[in-house]
Amino acid sequence: MTTLSIIKADTGGFVGHSAVHPDLLATAQEAVRRAVGDGLLLDAHVASCGDDVSLIMTHEHGADSERVHSFAWDTFQQTTEVAKRLGLYGAGQDLLSDAFSGNLKGMGPGYAELEFTERPSEPVICFLADKTEPGAWNLALYKMFADPFNTAGLVIDEKMHAGFRFEVYDLFEEKRITFDCPEELYDMLMFIGAPARYVVHAVQSRNLTEQAAATSTQRLSLIAGKYVGKDDPVMIVRCQSGLPAVGEVLEPFSFPYTVGGAMRGSHHAPLLPVSIPDAHTARFDGPPRVVALGFQVTDGRLVGPRDMFADPSFDSARQQANTAMDYLRRHGPFEPHRLPLEDLEYTTMRALEARIAQRWQPMPEVATSLAR
Ligand code: 13P
Ligand code: 13P
Ligand code: MG
Ligand code: MG
Numbered sequence: 001m002t003t004l005s006i007i008k009a010d011t012g013g014f015v016g017h018s019a020v021h022p023d024l025l026a027t028a029q030e031a032v033r034r035a036v037g038d039g040l041l042l043d044a045h046v047a048s049c050g051d052d053v054s055l056i057m058t059h060e061h062g063a064d065s066e067r068v069h070s071f072a073w074d075t076f077q078q079t080t081e082v083a084k085r086l087g088l089y090g091a092g093q094d095l096l097s098d099a100f101s102g103n104l105k106g107m108g109p110g111y112a113e114l115e116f117t118e119r120p121s122e123p124v125i126c127f128l129a130d131k132t133e134p135g136a137w138n139l140a141l142y143k144m145f146a147d148p149f150n151t152a153g154l155v156i157d158e159k160m161h162a163g164f165r166f167e168v169y170d171l172f173e174e175k176r177i178t179f180d181c182p183e184e185l186y187d188m189l190m191f192i193g194a195p196a197r198y199v200v201h202a203v204q205s206r207n208l209t210e211q212a213a214a215t216s217t218q219r220l221s222l223i224a225g226k227y228v229g230k231d232d233p234v235m236i237v238r239c240q241s242g243l244p245a246v247g248e249v250l251e252p253f254s255f256p257y258t259v260g261g262a263m264r265g266s267h268h269a270p271l272l273p274v275s276i277p278d279a280h281t282a283r284f285d286g287p288p289r290v291v292a293l294g295f296q297v298t299d300g301r302l303v304g305p306r307d308m309f310a311d312p313s314f315d316s317a318r319q320q321a322n323t324a325m326d327y328l329r330r331h332g333p334f335e336p337h338r339l340p341l342e343d344l345e346y347t348t349m350r351a352l353e354a355r356i357a358q359r360w361q362p363m364p365e366v367a368t369s370l371a372r
């Protein structure tokens, strides 16, 4: 069995929350080079989207491996040291715990992991996003694995026709459920249409009983009990041979749907699919961005990456995203650009409520007002 793990963290932004400094990437690259040399990892690639560093790694230790997670933790400690020396913004932002114990659950870094027996050819796509949250993958995963208008294979591929099983997490109650699609599509949409709370964690082929997709599902805000930056998510999707074709996996991003997480983790904005050189945020600390790194996994080697959104066929999505950004920005501090009160990562509401509590008066009776 091969395990593909993406473990990511924001350990300091250059400049502000916009990108990762090259020295952090070099530090992480040196760390993974040594881990491959030591035999801990089969192969690895360091990538970034916005201010988040992702370690894309293959190994044979399974998901939640103490050795792999602690290696990632140590690497992020090293990049944090570099970020501190350079005075980068929010050095160590996502490292919420003082010491590593067992695995990264609840410690701040996000991770998506997928274990599989390599097929004769194993195409995978690693998606990295910044300025959004794990539920941002819900709409895309629904389209890839459940919408025949997106994925032709659901209709015309014998191996896909039975559909897919979605595992959904309720991040508020910390519980999970599975939905078998297509039969339970409408039930599932009731939940995953609320992506701040319900997040697709994994997708499995019902015919092949192969896991097809995995996402990172940490909510930093809940972990820390206060604002510490949005938990910018990552996702792994396996493609072809009974799973959606590469083009079916990319297709959902041709619609730049709006996601939560822009500016101070508190605004809705369109998800902009970009090439790797464009994976830095700018306007209103956004728009939220997604990059897609394609690999062929061969005997544990990561052959790639191919920069999948570096393609003119996504120009129209980018244009639409910019138009949608203009439109949403004009709402300023009004919803639905600003997130609903309960989802704000920054708020003055508690202090404000305390300060003006005495000034609230009961509303006048309707009858009284009319009588005047
Ligand atoms: P090829 O014939 O190029 O392998 O393509 C098959 C396919 O499924 C493309 O979507
Ligand atoms: P990050 O989660 O990417 O650090 O973004 C924080 C933010 O609120 C930027 O406006
Ligand atoms: Mg940041
Ligand atoms: Mg970020």
Ligand code: MG
Binding pocket: 010, 052, 094, 229, 230, 231, 232
């Ligand atoms: Mg972050």
Ligand code: MG
Binding pocket: 130, 131, 132, 229, 230, 231, 232, 261, 265
């Ligand atoms: Mg964020």
